[in-house]
Amino acid sequence: MNPIIALLKEQNVNDKQIKEVFEALTENPIMAMNTVQQLGIPQDKLQALMMLLMQNPDLIKEAVDELGLDFSKVEQAKKTLQP
Template identity: 70%
Template sequence: MNPIIAILKENNVSDAQIKDVFETLTQNPLAAMATISQLGLPQEQLQQVMAEVMQNPSLIKDAVDELGLDFSKVEAAKSQIQQ
């Protein structure tokens, strides 16, 4: 299982919320950060998730694939982050 999804599930984040986070991440990465911070994760795990999201785009692709979302939107979001 994707480590980002695993951390979210460990903290009782519902499947629907997880899917919402990754849908938001594919459309607007900055909004996704706000969404993630509102999930009530302990600070240490919140920092870990944020670091994974920012530093390891392949994990995002893996999670998007695992959740059955559209990866082309992730590529567009990634280009927004890099600008």
């Protein structure tokens, strides 16, 4: 299992919420951080999750694939964030 998904499940985030997080990540990575912060994850675990998300974009792709979402939206979002 993807470590990001595993961390979310450890914090009792349900499958629907996990899918919502990754849908948000594929549509707008900046706004997705707000979604993640609203899950009620303790600060230390939230910080670890944020580090995983920011430092390992390949893990996001793996999770998106594992959840059956469209990764091309992530690529589009990355292009809009680049100067």
